[in-house]
Amino acid sequence: MxxxxxxxxxxxxxxxxxxxxxxxxxxxxxxxxxxxxxxxxxxxxxxxxxxxxxxxxxxxxxxxxxxxxxxxxxxxWAKAFSWPIWLKLSWYTAALLVGVSLVLTLMNPTGLIGQVAMPTAWRFLMTVAAMDLLSMLRVGARRANGKAVGFVVASVGTALVAALALSLARKLLFTWTGEDPGAFPAALTLATAVLVPVGWLALIAAVSAILMVPMVFATLWQMANTRRMDEEGGFHTFLVALRPILVCSVPLFLFTFVWSWRAQDWPTLRGLGITAVVALDYWERPVCRAARGIAVRLDDSHYSVVVGGHNLDWRFKTVACASGDAAR
Structure with missing residues (x-):
C-alpha cells in the first residue's frame, strides 16, 4: 500500500x-x-x-x-479407560446378582432372603464400582493432563480438607471434654490429622454429587448409542451407560456409611481419645497457686484437673481460681 x-x-x-x-x-x-x-x-x-x-x-x-x-x-481416552477382562467379569457378576436379588426381594420383601440378598448384592456392586474408580484414577494419574488436574485438585483440596478436618476435630473434642477445644492444642492437632481422610472423603463425595447431573446426561447419551449396542450387545451397553453414575455414587456411599458412625457412642474410642488428650495436654502443675495437680489451663481463672481414673476411664473437675490466684 x-x-x-x-x-x-x-x-x-x-x-x-x-x-x-x-x-x-x-x-x-x-x-x-x-x-x-x-x-x-x-x-x-x-x-x-x-x-x-x-x-x-x-x-x-x-x-x-x-x-x-x-x-x-x-x-x-476410551481405550485407556476400557474395562480389563477381570473387571468386566466383575461388573457382569455384580449386575446379575443385583437383578436376581431384586427379583427375590420383590417375591418376599420381609423374608430372610429378601432382606439379606439385596443389601449384599448392592454392597458387592459398590465394591466393583470402587475397584473401577481406582483403576480409572490409576490410568488418569499416568497421563500428562491427569497429573496437571491432580496437582490442582491436591493444592486446592488440601486447604478445604484441612479446614473441614479442623472443624470436625474441634466438635469431637468438645463432645469428649465439654471444654473449649482451644485449651487442648496438641490433642486438637492430633485429632485433625486423624480426621484428614474423612475430610478428603467428604470433599470427594461433594464433587461426586455435583458430577451426578452431567453423568445422567452421559448415561442417556450412552444408551442412545445404537452402534455400540449392535457391536457389543445390549447388556454390555447398558452396563457401560450406567458406569458413570455408579462410579460417582461410590464416594457418596462410603461417606454416608462413615457418617452414620457418628450416631454411635463408641465408648472404647471415646476412652482412647480422652486418654490421648490427658497424655498430650495435661501435666502436673500448680493450680490456683495452691496444691499441684495434673491439670490444663482453660483460661485466666479456670483449670481442668484430673481427679481420678486410670487407663480409659478418667474423671475431671473444673476449678475456678479467686481473683489474682491463677498461675501466670
Whole structure:
C-alpha cells in the first residue's frame, strides 16, 4: 500500500467513525447504540472483506484439525479407560446378582432372603464400582493432563480438607471434654490429622454429587448409542451407560456409611481419645497457686484437673481460681 493509499484509507476510516458517532449521538440511547455498533461492525468488515475468504478458509482448516485431534484424544481416552477382562467379569457378576436379588426381594420383601440378598448384592456392586474408580484414577494419574488436574485438585483440596478436618476435630473434642477445644492444642492437632481422610472423603463425595447431573446426561447419551449396542450387545451397553453414575455414587456411599458412625457412642474410642488428650495436654502443675495437680489451663481463672481414673476411664473437675490466684 502506497503512502497516498494509506492516507486515504485512514481518512476514510476516521470519517466513517465520526459519521457513525454523530448519527448515534443524534438518536435516542438504545437505537443510537445499535446504530453505532452496526456502523463499527460495517467499518471493520469493510477492511476485512478483501481477506475474508482466506480467513474463513484458515478458520475452517483450524476447526477441522481441532475436530480430528479431539476425536483422536477421545479414542485414546476410551481405550485407556476400557474395562480389563477381570473387571468386566466383575461388573457382569455384580449386575446379575443385583437383578436376581431384586427379583427375590420383590417375591418376599420381609423374608430372610429378601432382606439379606439385596443389601449384599448392592454392597458387592459398590465394591466393583470402587475397584473401577481406582483403576480409572490409576490410568488418569499416568497421563500428562491427569497429573496437571491432580496437582490442582491436591493444592486446592488440601486447604478445604484441612479446614473441614479442623472443624470436625474441634466438635469431637468438645463432645469428649465439654471444654473449649482451644485449651487442648496438641490433642486438637492430633485429632485433625486423624480426621484428614474423612475430610478428603467428604470433599470427594461433594464433587461426586455435583458430577451426578452431567453423568445422567452421559448415561442417556450412552444408551442412545445404537452402534455400540449392535457391536457389543445390549447388556454390555447398558452396563457401560450406567458406569458413570455408579462410579460417582461410590464416594457418596462410603461417606454416608462413615457418617452414620457418628450416631454411635463408641465408648472404647471415646476412652482412647480422652486418654490421648490427658497424655498430650495435661501435666502436673500448680493450680490456683495452691496444691499441684495434673491439670490444663482453660483460661485466666479456670483449670481442668484430673481427679481420678486410670487407663480409659478418667474423671475431671473444673476449678475456678479467686481473683489474682491463677498461675501466670
Amino acid at each position: 502506497t503512502p497516498t493509499s494509506r492516507t486515504r484509507c485512514i481518512a476514510a476510516i476516521a470519517l466513517g467513525w465520526a459519521l457513525v458517532a454523530a448519527i448515534a449521538y443524534a438518536l435516542n440511547d438504545a437505537f443510537g447504540a445499535c446504530v453505532f455498533l452496526a456502523g463499527v461492525t460495517t467499518l471493520v468488515l469493510w477492511r476485512v472483506v478483501p481477506r475474508l475468504r482466506r480467513l474463513l478458509r484458515a478458520t475452517a482448516d483450524d476447526l477441522d484439525r481441532r475436530r480430528r485431534r479431539w476425536r483422536h484424544a477421545r479414542a485414546e
